[in-house]
Amino acid sequence: QVHLVQSGSELKKPGASVTVSCKASGYSFSDYAINWVRQAPGQGLEWMGWINTKTGSPTYAQGFPGRFVFSLDTSVNTVYLQISDLKAEDTAVYYCAKIWSGSYFYDWGQGTLVTVSS
Amino acid sequence: QSALTQPASVSGSPGQSITISCSGTSTDIGNYKYVSWYQQHPGKAPKLMIYDVSSRPLGVSNRFSGSKSGNTASLTISGLQADDEADYYCSSYAANSALIFGGGTTVTVL
Numbered sequence: 280q281v282h283l284v285q286s287g288s289e290l291k292k293p294g295a296s297v298t299v300s301c302k303a304s305g306y307s308f309s310d311y312a313i314n315w316v317r318q319a320p321g322q323g324l325e326w327m328g329w330i331n332t333k334t335g336s337p338t339y340a341q342g343f344p345g346r347f348v349f350s351l352d353t354s355v356n357t358v359y360l361q362i363s364d365l366k367a368e369d370t371a372v373y374y375c376a377k378i379w380s381g382s383y384f385y386d387w388g389q390g391t392l393v394t395v396s397s
Numbered sequence: 398q399s400a401l402t403q404p405a406s407v408s409g410s411p412g413q414s415i416t417i418s419c420s421g422t423s424t425d426i427g428n429y430k431y432v433s434w435y436q437q438h439p440g441k442a443p444k445l446m447i448y449d450v451s452s453r454p455l456g457v458s459n460r461f462s463g464s465k466s467g468n469t470a471s472l473t474i475s476g477l478q479a480d481d482e483a484d485y486y487c488s489s490y491a492a493n494s495a496l497i498f499g500g501g502t503t504v505t506v507l
Contacts, residue, residue: 323500325498340495374443382431
């Protein structure tokens, strides 16, 4: 059974950095890309991009500047989202999701709330 | 790419059918068959309900159906039930290998 377990909620001050982890289990980690999806409070879903879990190569959606970085550690089947120079508008729930059938997300992490506040 | 356009809210009585529209362009919905729908209950992760415009993953009720015409996709929920009350998001593959979501529709069961 596929499981994606994310790290816990974070409270950060503006200008700080945060790393959200997403640990995968129950399938062959390197066979399926992991995507990240953002959901600001009371707002809709926003696709952030994905990381190739075989090569480690990231692809970022438009609108996500260099402050957002995807990485992975294959030794522990974990993908990371690092956000630097945090801003109030980065406050959101961040989900990791395993790609399925090319363009869909069947398995999701539970979400990680990142709150940026002074 | 801009978000796909969905109505903010749709409501219906138990047992009724409702349809949620999702309007895109010729560079996303109109050009690809990779349209999907997600259901999201408050505080929960989204759940895939429809993929490839009209296919249902295993375990999803056949009360949920999807279709597409031109640049607009639709999700129909028939035999509306209390547990169908949730937010629904459409999604489409788009040019430059992007994925885009709609703004979301809140379904209320009266």
